[in-house]
Amino acid sequence: MMTTTETAALTGIVPFQDLGRLHASIAEELDDAIQSVIAQSSFVGAAAARSFEAAFAAADAVEHAVGVGSGTDALALALRGLGVGPGDEVIVPSLTFVASAEAVVHVGAVPRIVDVDPDTLLIDPISVAAARTDRTVAVMPVHLYGHVVPFDLIRGWQAQGLKVVEDAAQAHLATWRGQGVGTVGDAACFSFYPGKNLGAMGDGGAVITNDQATAERVAKLRDHGRESKYLHDEIGWCSRLDGLQAAVLEVKLRHLPEWTENRRVLADRYLERLGDRLVPWADGAVHHLLVTRPGRERRDRLSGALADRGVGVGVHYPVALSDQPSVATYAMESPQAEAGAAEVLSLPMDPLMKLSEVELVCDLVDELW
Numbered sequence: 039m040m041t042t043t044e045t046a047a048l049t050g051i052v053p054f055q056d057l058g059r060l061h062a063s064i065a066e067e068l069d070d071a072i073q074s075v076i077a078q079s080s081f082v083g084a085a086a087a088r089s090f091e092a093a094f095a096a097a098d099a100v101e102h103a104v105g106v107g108s109g110t111d112a113l114a115l116a117l118r119g120l121g122v123g124p125g126d127e128v129i130v131p132s133l134t135f136v137a138s139a140e141a142v143v144h145v146g147a148v149p150r151i152v153d154v155d156p157d158t159l160l161i162d163p164i165s166v167a168a169a170r171t172d173r174t175v176a177v178m179p180v181h182l183y184g185h186v187v188p189f190d191l192i193r194g195w196q197a198q199g200l201k202v203v204e205d206a207a208q209a210h211l212a213t214w215r216g217q218g219v220g221t222v223g224d225a226a227c228f229s230f231y232p233g234k235n236l237g238a239m240g241d242g243g244a245v246i247t248n249d250q251a252t253a254e255r256v257a258k259l260r261d262h263g264r265e266s267k268y269l270h271d272e273i274g275w276c277s278r279l280d281g282l283q284a285a286v287l288e289v290k291l292r293h294l295p296e297w298t299e300n301r302r303v304l305a306d307r308y309l310e311r312l313g314d315r316l317v318p319w320a321d322g323a324v325h326h327l328l329v330t331r332p333g334r335e336r337r338d339r340l341s342g343a344l345a346d347r348g349v350g351v352g353v354h355y356p357v358a359l360s361d362q363p364s365v366a367t368y369a370m371e372s373p374q375a376e377a378g379a380a381e382v383l384s385l386p387m388d389p390l391m392k393l394s395e396v397e398l399v400c401d402l403v404d405e406l407w
Contacts, residue, residue, distance in 0.1 A: 054350025071285040084281030090288040102253035105279025109229025112243035113141030116225040119256040131161035132375035151369035176201040181209035184326035185319040213322035238283040297389035301325040311400035328387040352384040
């Protein structure tokens with residue numbers, strides 16, 4: 039009789055993420071929503087976009103949600119909406135996707151790239167304090183992997199006079215001590231890239247805020263800076279969430295609480311099996327990614343062996359911002375971020391993943407570690 043791991047090696051293909059399975063589970067709802075938008079032939083500035091914005095704001099317990107073209111645009115528009123621009127500095131963690139720093143540059147400001155906590159890999163408050171200058175106007179904490187930057191830090195930065203733009207691209211419905219992301223910072227920004235916890239069938243993003251003036255400014259800037267159809271009193275972007283994507287997102291939003299709970303159940307089982315081999319998280323995390331830390335030498339061997347056995351893996355992110363050619367010039371020393379980039383490995387995480395698939399992955403990790 040074969041062992042569990044032998045069976046997995048022969049037949050157990052566990053994808054990193056299975057969007058096909060996810061979409062098949064709600065195919066009829068998606069088809070109806072898409073056909074409704076097509077029948078209306080209203081694709082830009084559409085009722086579907088307004089409907090989704092209202093539903094997304096309600097889901098996040100905030101007053102306003104503004105749909106935009108991408109998560110990167112959401113960050114840039116939020117910064118602009120809060121008055122950040124040339125001559126200003128915005129503090130950004132070194133271990134994140136490059137868009138976090140790109141958005142700062144796009145608005146003419148300077149990203150101050152700082153190190154992360156050696157255990158959680160989230161932005162390090164000591165490094166934030168060390169990076170501040172008299173030009174620093176904002177901090178952009180990144181809720182990396184769907185793990186939440188503590189809200190007491192956010193409140194502390196605000197008390198010091200800094201604006202806080204939460205990069206919540208991986209943290210849809212995440213909470214800290216029961217309170218949702220985006221309810222404390224001056225604004226929070228989401229990506230609806232297809233692989234996100236709430237993903238479109240293309241690109242998209244949103245800015246959420248409780249401040250009406252910020253929401254109105256972002257809405258204006260995303261639509262060519264217009265006051266009315268043919269009157270544009272400032273330079274803006276063309277970054278509108280289109281009707282088809284909004285319709286898809288509203289369907290998925292109805293399922294997101296269930297999918298989020300499924301991710302938490304799966305993550306708890308990974309934690310029971312793998313323990314301190316995982317990057318730690320606090321209650322309220324939504325586990326966009328399930329990240330181990332096998333170390334520099336072990337990672338290549340482990341990732342290759344898992345892939346050979348049909349287990350999808352990834353690295354998020356293999357290059358810290360302090361080593362990225364496009365933005366490294368803005369970085370302070372970031373040894374913890376660089377170490378994390380060299381050591382992390384992401385395992386399969388999908389809301390429709392079965393616990394038996396988690397067991398197969400963990401069996402193999404135990405065998406190959």
